[in-house]
Amino acid sequence: MIKTILLLIYEFMKTGLMAVGGGMACIRFLQDMIAKYGWLTGEELANIIAVAESTPGPIGVNAATYVGYSVLSPYGQGWALLGGVIATLSLISPQIAVIVMVAKGLEKYRRSKLVNDAFDALRPAAAGLVAAAGWSVIRSSLSISVAPFHVDVVSLILYGVLVTLMLLPKLKKVHPVLFLAAGGLIGALLSL
Amino acid sequence: MLELYVTFVKIGAVMFGGGYSMLPLLIRELVDNKKWCTEEEVLDYFSLAQCTPGVIAINSATFVGYKRGKTLGGIVASLGVVTVPLLVITIIAAVLQNLMEYPLVQHIFAGVRVAVAALMTVTIVRLIKKAAKDYVSWIIVIVAFLLLTVVKLDSVWLVLMAAVFGILFGRWKKA
Numbered sequence: 113m114i115k116t117i118l119l120l121i122y123e124f125m126k127t128g129l130m131a132v133g134g135g136m137a138c139i140r141f142l143q144d145m146i147a148k149y150g151w152l153t154g155e156e157l158a159n160i161i162a163v164a165e166s167t168p169g170p171i172g173v174n175a176a177t178y179v180g181y182s183v184l185s186p187y188g189q190g191w192a193l194l195g196g197v198i199a200t201l202s203l204i205s206p207q208i209a210v211i212v213m214v215a216k217g218l219e220k221y222r223r224s225k226l227v228n229d230a231f232d233a234l235r236p237a238a239a240g241l242v243a244a245a246g247w248s249v250i251r252s253s254l255s256i257s258v259a260p261f262h263v264d265v266v267s268l269i270l271y272g273v274l275v276t277l278m279l280l281p282k283l284k285k286v287h288p289v290l291f292l293a294a295g296g297l298i299g300a301l302l303s304l
Numbered sequence: 305m306l307e308l309y310v311t312f313v314k315i316g317a318v319m320f321g322g323g324y325s326m327l328p329l330l331i332r333e334l335v336d337n338k339k340w341c342t343e344e345e346v347l348d349y350f351s352l353a354q355c356t357p358g359v360i361a362i363n364s365a366t367f368v369g370y371k372r373g374k375t376l377g378g379i380v381a382s383l384g385v386v387t388v389p390l391l392v393i394t395i396i397a398a399v400l401q402n403l404m405e406y407p408l409v410q411h412i413f414a415g416v417r418v419a420v421a422a423l424m425t426v427t428i429v430r431l432i433k434k435a436a437k438d439y440v441s442w443i444i445v446i447v448a449f450l451l452l453t454v455v456k457l458d459s460v461w462l463v464l465m466a467a468v469f470g471i472l473f474g475r476w477k478k479a
Binding site: 126127128129130131132133134135136137138140141144155158159161162163164165166167168169170171172173174177178181182185189192193196197200203204206207208210211212214215218221222225226227228229230231232233234235236237238239240241242243244245246247248249250252253254267270271274275278279287288289291292294295296297298299300302303304 | 354356367394417429449453464470
């Protein structure tokens with residue numbers, strides 16, 4: 113168990129330090145770590161992301177707390193609680209350190225040619241990172257497999273309808289949580 | 305310091321859907337109510353928070369906290385943001401663990417997962433539109449996606465490679 117705790121600290125500090133692109137990029141790092149250690153299944157992580165998106169707070173922080181909780185929950189409720197706290201603090205501490213350093217030399221950081229050049233490539237790379245995270249979630253949510261090809265047709269239709277609705281200019285102001293609630297309701301009605 | 309903590313507890317408690325929903329909250333609380341920063345400062349912190357690794361909300365909070373109370377202020381503000389989410393998620397996780405056995409709950413989650421997939425798709429489209437403004441950045445988006453999904457490259461290596469690439473060839477934009 114000590115090993116699991118140390119791994120949690122290491123993996124979440126790495127995520128906080130390296131996940132360029134915000135909370136959505138953190139999701140990709142979470143996918144990496146559950147694949148590496150077999151901590152959770154893809155579906156379990158997709159559930160965690162669903163909860164993280166529909167509760168208050170930053171998605172990255174919410175997901176970190178939940179993953180930390182789940183990873184240590186086989187050892188009992190108390191350890192699970194601790195797991196959530198450890199994962200969250202490990203995620204945010206390297207970030208705080210980086211920002212404090214940046215804040216000290218704010219102008220220097222902003223004008224730095226090195227930083228600006230790096231971010232010219234990091235921005236599109238982060239978009240690719242988030243796309244890869246999204247593709248993983250889409251695959252597990254729609255039960256997609258490539259060979260042999262399979263997709264859950266009802267989920268696919270629901271997905272198509274929801275994406276179309278979300279892209280409608282008139283519905284742009286609708287809060288995302290309402291779409292999540294609608295998804296849950298339809299899921300219950302259709303016994304997805 | 306206590307006021308700083310309480311302010312960010314409040315912001316962490318009412319923000320929904322991640323970093324981007326935080327901006328209007330920050331402006332209302334910090335500029336209009338507390339008058340701790342100007343609107344320009346908040347916008348500036350927020351854009352810098354996106355050019356630094358990690359959760360954007362934590363980065364923004366640390367910037368504001370640092371301005372108010374140096375390093376300790378940064379820590380206090382960030383801890384404020386995570387306080388409510390930590391409590392809420394822990395309670396939900398504990399409750400859901402038992403509820404997950406019911407078929408109804410599983411069906412609900414299957415539906416919410418599809419909605420999350422849809423939401424992420426829309427976010428990704430917007431992100432790519434914003435980040436891919438020329439051929440080189442389009443290629444970076446596509447290569448990054450393929451490296452992660454087909455080659456299954458570790459995300460850390462991707463970030464490092466992109467940073468090095470930018471530093472070596474970052475002038476393409478200006479050329």
